[in-house]
Amino acid sequence: MSDPILSLSGVCTDIAQYHILQGVDLEVGRGGVTMLLGRNGVGKTTTLRTVIGHWQARAGSIRFDGQEITRMPTPDRARAGIGFVPEDMGIFSGLTVEENMTLAAASGPLDTARRDWLFSVFPPLRTFWRSAAGTLSGGQKQMLSIARAMAEERRLYLIDEPTKGLAPAIISTMVGALRELKSQGASILMVEQNFAVAKALGDQVAVMEDGCIIWTGAMADLAADAALQERLMGLSMEVEA
Amino acid sequence: MSVAPDHSPTFARTSLAERLSRAAPYLLVPVLVVLGFLAIGAPSSWLTLTVSGLAMGMMIFVMASGLTLVFGLMDVINFGHGAFISVGAFVGISVLLALGSWTGAPSLALNVAAVMLAVVAAMIVTGALGWAFERVIVRPVYGAHLKQILVTVGGLIVIEQLIHVVWGPDEIFLTRPETLKGAFTFAGAAIEKYRLLAVVVGLVLFVAMRLVFTRTKIGLIVRAGVQNGEMVEALGYRLRLVFIGVFIAGSALAGLGGVMWGLYQEVITAGMGEEMMILVFIVVIIGGLGSIEGAFIGALLVGLLQNYIAFLEPKLALISNIGLMTAILMWRPQGMMPVVEAK
Numbered sequence: 001m002s003d004p005i006l007s008l009s010g011v012c013t014d015i016a017q018y019h020i021l022q023g024v025d026l027e028v029g030r031g032g033v034t035m036l037l038g039r040n041g042v043g044k045t046t047t048l049r050t051v052i053g054h055w056q057a058r059a060g061s062i063r064f065d066g067q068e069i070t071r072m073p074t075p076d077r078a079r080a081g082i083g084f085v086p087e088d089m090g091i092f093s094g095l096t097v098e099e100n101m102t103l104a105a106a107s108g109p110l111d112t113a114r115r116d117w118l119f120s121v122f123p124p125l126r127t128f129w130r131s132a133a134g135t136l137s138g139g140q141k142q143m144l145s146i147a148r149a150m151a152e153e154r155r156l157y158l159i160d161e162p163t164k165g166l167a168p169a170i171i172s173t174m175v176g177a178l179r180e181l182k183s184q185g186a187s188i189l190m191v192e193q194n195f196a197v198a199k200a201l202g203d204q205v206a207v208m209e210d211g212c213i214i215w216t217g218a219m220a221d222l223a224a225d226a227a228l229q230e231r232l233m234g235l236s237m238e239v240e241a
Numbered sequence: 242m243s244v245a246p247d248h249s250p251t252f253a254r255t256s257l258a259e260r261l262s263r264a265a266p267y268l269l270v271p272v273l274v275v276l277g278f279l280a281i282g283a284p285s286s287w288l289t290l291t292v293s294g295l296a297m298g299m300m301i302f303v304m305a306s307g308l309t310l311v312f313g314l315m316d317v318i319n320f321g322h323g324a325f326i327s328v329g330a331f332v333g334i335s336v337l338l339a340l341g342s343w344t345g346a347p348s349l350a351l352n353v354a355a356v357m358l359a360v361v362a363a364m365i366v367t368g369a370l371g372w373a374f375e376r377v378i379v380r381p382v383y384g385a386h387l388k389q390i391l392v393t394v395g396g397l398i399v400i401e402q403l404i405h406v407v408w409g410p411d412e413i414f415l416t417r418p419e420t421l422k423g424a425f426t427f428a429g430a431a432i433e434k435y436r437l438l439a440v441v442v443g444l445v446l447f448v449a450m451r452l453v454f455t456r457t458k459i460g461l462i463v464r465a466g467v468q469n470g471e472m473v474e475a476l477g478y479r480l481r482l483v484f485i486g487v488f489i490a491g492s493a494l495a496g497l498g499g500v501m502w503g504l505y506q507e508v509i510t511a512g513m514g515e516e517m518m519i520l521v522f523i524v525v526i527i528g529g530l531g532s533i534e535g536a537f538i539g540a541l542l543v544g545l546l547q548n549y550i551a552f553l554e555p556k557l558a559l560i561s562n563i564g565l566m567t568a569i570l571m572w573r574p575q576g577m578m579p580v581v582e583a584k
Contacts, residue, residue, distance in 0.1 A: 052475055078477035090472035092465040094580060103461050106477035148476075 005030045005156055005187045006051065011060035012211075013043075013050045020046045022211035023060065028156070028204075033178070033188040035198045035219060037233060038208035044191040045087055047208070048158045051189070052084045053077050065155060079106065081155035085162060087191075089145040093134030097125055097144055100133050104151035111152075118147045121177045139170035146177060157181065159190040163197050175200055199223050207232045266534075266577040270541045277549040288430035290548045296436035298544025299443020300505060304498030304517060305524040305536045306450065307491020313467040313531020313580050315484050317379055318386055321393040322495055322521065324374075324400035325367040326514030329496025330503035331408050333363035334415055337504075344418040352418035356504075363500045364493040370400075371492020375485055397515060404511040412510040415503070439501055446494075447537050454533065463487060467531040467580045523562050527569040529576030538577060539569075 004027035013021040020043050028034045036044045049055045051062060053074035062070045069077055078084070092100050101110055101118075119126040122143040128136060133144060142162060149157055162178070163171045171194070178201055182188065192198045198205070202219035215222075215232050222228060274291060281287040308322045336359040337344055343355040378396045382388040416422070417435055424431045454460035462483055466473045470480050495514070502517065503509040524543055528535025543562050551558035569577060 054471055054475070073479070074471075074474040075477050075479045078475055084475040086472065086475070090469055090475070092468050092472070094468055095461065095465060099461055099465075102458070103465055103473070103478075104476055 003030065004028055005065055006189065007061075007063045008047070008051070009061045009063075011047075011050060011062060012058045013046055013055050014058050015046065015055065020211055021050060021057070024050075024208075024211070024213055026206055026213050026216070028187060028189045030187055031182075031185050032203035033182055033190055033201045034204040034206060035202035036189060036191045036206050036208060037195075037198060039233060040193075042208040043211040044208055045160055046211075048084070048160050048189065048191060049086075051077075051158055052082060083149035083152075083154035083157045085145050085149045085157070085159040087160040087164065089141050091133045091136075091141050091145055093132065095133055096130055097133055097136070098129050100144055100148055101125075101151055104148040107152060114151065118150060121180055122147050122173075139166050139173075142166060142170070142174065143177075146174070150181060155187060157186055157188045157190075159188060161191055161193060163192065163194050171197065266538050269577075270538060270545070273542060273545050273549075277545065280553055281549065285428065285430040286552065288428060289432060290552055291545065292430075292432050292436050292440065294545035294548035295541060296433075296439040296443075296505070296544070297548065298541035299439050299446075300498055300501045301517070301520050301524055301543060302443055302537050302540035303446060303501060304495050305521045305528070305540055306446075306533055307487075307494040308521055309525045309528060309531055309533065309536045310463065310467075310487050311491050312525060314463060314470070314487055315379075315383070317383070317393075318389045319379065319393050320390060320518065321374055321378065321396040321400070322491070323514030323516075323518040324397045325371060325492045325495035326499040326502065326517055327404055327509075327511055328370055328400060328514075329363040329367045329499030330509040330513060331404055331413075331499075331511075332366045332496070333359035333500030334413060334503050334509055335408070336362045337415065337418070338413075344416075347419045349420045352420045355418055356421075356500075360497055360500055363496040367496025367499070368489045368493035371489045371495075372485065374492065375488040379488070401511045401515065408511075410511075412508050414508050416507060417504055421504070435504060439505065442501065447533075450533055459483070459486075464580070520562065523566050527566050527576055529573075529579030531580030532576070532578040535576055535578035535580075 006026075006028040008024050008026040011021055011024040012019065024043070024047055026036075026047070036047060038044055046055060050057050051064075053069075053072065057070055060070070061068065064077070064080060064082065067080065069080065072080075084090075092103070095103070101115065105111070124136075124140045124143060125147055128140065133141065136144065146159070146162060149159070159178075162174050166174065175197055178188070178190075182201070190198075190201070192201075199219065205215075205217060205219045205222050206213050207215040207222075209232075215228075222232075277291065278284070278287045281290065304322075304326055307325075308319065311317050311319055311322070337355055340355040340358065343351040346352070374396060378392050379389070382392055421435045421438060424433045426432070454464055462473060462478050462480075466478075466480050466483060474480050498517075499509075499514060502513065506513075520543055524536055524539040527542070528537070528539035542565060546561050546565055547558060550561040573579075
């Protein structure tokens with residue numbers, strides 16, 4: 001891939017005595033969505049957490065937009081332009097929606113035009129602007145989590161299972177919001193277990209197994225090859241988004 | 242573009258019971274005051290004891306507020322916090338003794354100036370001591386609770402011994418500045434001027450802290466950091482610097498509490514901070530880890546209950562706060578208003 005926005009080379013990450021990532025080689029292109037797929041426990045979440053810096057890589061190299069970030073502290077990676085939506089959403093439940101969003105604008109006050117745009121994408125945020133985030137429904141929390149990552153323009157978004165546990169109506173909202181983000185030229189690395197969503201959003205795909213990337217290619221190629229899906233993930237991606 | 246429906250599927254209305262349960266901690270202080278009135282009977286005695294309890298509570302709150310933040314935000318059990326109380330008291334009282342002509346003059350302006358200088362000196366010294374304590378003693382043991390207890394107790398002992406080296410082994414007696422001595426009568430009750438001042442200082446500090454935590458970005462970062470530090474860092478904030486700032490501020494507040502407590506007791510000892518830590522820990526635990534509001538309510542409950550019980554049944558006064566803590570933990574095992582869950 002020429003001039004990727006993110007590249008991982010031989011990244012190994014340990015959690016306690018467990019070797020979770022065992023030499024991950026991955027490139028994420030500029031613009032578009034790269035899906036990270038694989039069975040449970042193969043290291044997808046650990047890969048995202050290693051890129052944002054929550055886990056430190058024991059070996060290997062992580063480069064973001066040409067800059068070496070392997071040893072960089074998490075706040076510096078965020079300020080360099082990486083947005084992160086964790087699997088558990090990471091909502092500050094004791095703070096209001098407004099306070100969560102205010103905090104998300106790390107470089108200054110929350111831009112009102114951007115806030116209004118986020119309101120148009122996620123109307124519940126306007127409704128519950130002054131409510132404690134902890135009182136929101138699961139779907140609303142996920143909207144807040146993604147909106148928070150979008151509060152400032154980022155060059156790369158790391159999004160971990162944004163549709164996990166959500167009702168179908170909310171999932172279509174999420175897909176719409178992520179399409180909107182993608183249409184603005186954002187680069188996204190996303191972990192997703194819902195194959196229909198992965199197919200609907202993904203441009204490129206990387207499949208993981210036992211802490212390594214075992215296949216990369218175009219999502220269209222994977223989606224069209226049921227045998228390949230079975231071989232890589234033990235499942236087929238037949239469901240439509 | 243598809244947009245989210247403006248639904249509110251699980252944003253359920255909270256029931257009356259839930260709302261009452263949430264408000265219950267705020268009602269405890271008024272309920273205790275009313276119960277105290279009913280039990281004591283004599284309004285003048287009740288008023289004197291109430292002001293005394295509130296003053297004591299406010300001073301404990303000043304000392305506990307820093308500890309609860311350090312507990313909640315940094316997950317650090319700092320038994321050395323008591324050392325900052327003692328050092329603050331010794332530094333502040335030394336300044337007051339040096340300014341004897343100001344404190345002895347019957348001038349409110351000179352007296353207040355002397356106390357302000359003493360407070361500023363105590364807070365600067367304890368803040369700096371807190372910075373050094375975090376860097377040398379606490380930083381190597383982040384995440385290891387048992388080691389934290391051992392090294393912070395060790396730090397407490399070292400600092401107490403250093404107080405003996407600098408100020409000598411004896412307790413130091415002092416008298417309050419001239420205009421803060423004595424009492425005035427209100428509704429037949431004798432109310433000490435200094436206790437009233439302590440109530441005002443505690444209230445101002447609580448309101449100021451509330452404003453900082455709710456109206457400023459640094460306050461938001463601290464509140465969010467108490468809940469999920471990892472996510473705060475992923476948003477681009479250097480929580481490490483915030484940690485250090487909170488530790489320094491907490492230490493400086495302990496120093497302020499030390500000066501206030503020293504003036505209240507009119508005697509200071511190297512071990513006074515260590516002795517106060519029992520009450521401070523009770524307040525932090527019953528308030529809920531990381532909660533300024535919880536610490537405030539807890540401190541008032543401790544102060545009021547101790548004064549009421551000491552009047553009604555002196556023999557029970559020593560165990561009244563342990564009883565209070567037991568009762569509250571049986572009702573709410575995480576404390577009244579926990580911001581972070583106890584591990």
